[in-house]
Amino acid sequence: MLKVSIYRYNPETDDKPRMQDFDFDTQGKDLMVLDVLEQLKAEDTTITYRRSCREGVCGSDGLNMNGKNGLACITPLSETVKGNKLVIRPLPGLPVVRDLVVDMSMFYAQYEKVQPYLQNNTPAPAIERLQSPEDRAKLDGLYECILCACCSTSCPSFWWNPDRFIGPAGLLQSYRFLADSRDTATDERLAKLDDPFSVFRCHGIQNCVNVCPKGLNPTKAIGHIRNMLLSRAT
Amino acid sequence: MVTAVTSFGRSGLSDWLVQRVSGVILLAYFIFIACNVINGVDYVSWKALYAQTWVKVFSLMAILSLAAHAWIGMWAVFTDYLTERLMGSTGNFLRVTLQLLVLVTIFIYVVWGVQILWGY
Ligand code: SF4
Numbered sequence: 001m002l003k004v005s006i007y008r009y010n011p012e013t014d015d016k017p018r019m020q021d022f023d024f025d026t027q028g029k030d031l032m033v034l035d036v037l038e039q040l041k042a043e044d045t046t047i048t049y050r051r052s053c054r055e056g057v058c059g060s061d062g063l064n065m066n067g068k069n070g071l072a073c074i075t076p077l078s079e080t081v082k083g084n085k086l087v088i089r090p091l092p093g094l095p096v097v098r099d100l101v102v103d104m105s106m107f108y109a110q111y112e113k114v115q116p117y118l119q120n121n122t123p124a125p126a127i128e129r130l131q132s133p134e135d136r137a138k139l140d141g142l143y144e145c146i147l148c149a150c151c152s153t154s155c156p157s158f159w160w161n162p163d164r165f166i167g168p169a170g171l172l173q174s175y176r177f178l179a180d181s182r183d184t185a186t187d188e189r190l191a192k193l194d195d196p197f198s199v200f201r202c203h204g205i206q207n208c209v210n211v212c213p214k215g216l217n218p219t220k221a222i223g224h225i226r227n228m229l230l231s232r233a234t
Numbered sequence: 235m236v237t238a239v240t241s242f243g244r245s246g247l248s249d250w251l252v253q254r255v256s257g258v259i260l261l262a263y264f265i266f267i268a269c270n271v272i273n274g275v276d277y278v279s280w281k282a283l284y285a286q287t288w289v290k291v292f293s294l295m296a297i298l299s300l301a302a303h304a305w306i307g308m309w310a311v312f313t314d315y316l317t318e319r320l321m322g323s324t325g326n327f328l329r330v331t332l333q334l335l336v337l338v339t340i341f342i343y344v345v346w347g348v349q350i351l352w353g354y
């Protein structure tokens with residue numbers, strides 16, 4: 001029997017969060033953590049969490065499993081369970097709405113700050129803005145982000161300053177547009193990042209790289225932004 | 235753009251650069267001191283070492299680096315843990331008070347350092 005411990009909190013009825021323990025029979029199968037949650041929810045329908053695609057595409061089931069952030073739907077028990085125990089908590093650092101559901105407003109506010117859309121004020125060509133294969137290749141490792149927030153909520157700098165530090169997810173997207181050959185707002189974008197918080201609160205701890213379920217590297221992107229700021233200013 | 239008036243250089247990039255450069259200067263200075271100490275020092279050789287102008291200048295550089303490094307470092311620590319978001323207005327009061335304390339301390343050490351270097 002697998003010991004599963006789930007963080008429970010309903011602000012309407014509980015004064016404080018508690019952990020609820022379950023004995024779970026995996027029947028010898030290497031299930032995904034989401035499968036475990038689904039089966040437990042079938043018994044106790046009050047367990048609340050987000051999920052949608054159940055295949056690592058939508059980014060809605062970012063959770064903290066045995067201390068590490070990840071997507072429940074693509075995290076097999078064999079990868080996360082230690083000593084027959086599975087502790088499931090909401091993503092750290094964000095306010096809990098209920099059980100495993102967190103309020104992502106601060107995360108999205110930071111994402112919004114980096115203006116995550118292409119800006120180009122030159123006249124639009126008849127068909128499309130072309131890009132060389134080399135320029136297109138610069139977006140690899142950036143555009144794949146699914147905004148699951150696993151990275152930003154594992155970043156101590158984001159825990160302390162979620163209102164001022166853009167965080168790894170936002171900065172990865174920031175660089176995605178800074179690196180895009182079709183975007184002409186590079187200078188304006190960089191000008192908004194040159195304060196002691198937005199980018200420079202990153203201390204290179206690399207928790208973000210460690211947890212990204214898509215294998216992306218926000219720290220590297222942050223380094224690129226820093227270099228762009230440096231060459232712009234010197 | 236987040237504004238921050240109590241940071242060392244007001245700009246994240248300049249703070250970052252100063253932090254790196256001052257770190258390198260401090261490292262060089264400590265290696266320099268360590269080399270001298272390892273070879274054995276007495277009063278006469280130590281005084282002769284610091285009688286040289288370049289050693290004084292190098293030392294002053296290290297002191298100023300330490301001052302900047304400490305300012306930037308402590309500011310980052312205070313703005314992480316002592317904030318309005320975490321503690322309400324107490325956070326602001328504590329942070330500004332401690333920052334002032336750090337600044338005054340740094341200032342005293344710099345003046346004192348200059349006095350030691352050129353006063354004897
Ligand atoms: S960078 Fe990775 S961990 Fe961060 S939000 Fe994007 S996909 Fe999720």
Ligand code: SF4
Nearest residue numbers: 155202203205206208
């Ligand atoms: S490398 Fe930077 S962004 Fe990533 S977890 Fe560390 S401080 Fe946060």
Ligand code: FES
Nearest residue numbers: 052053054059073
């Ligand atoms: S349910 Fe969509 S990523 Fe897990």
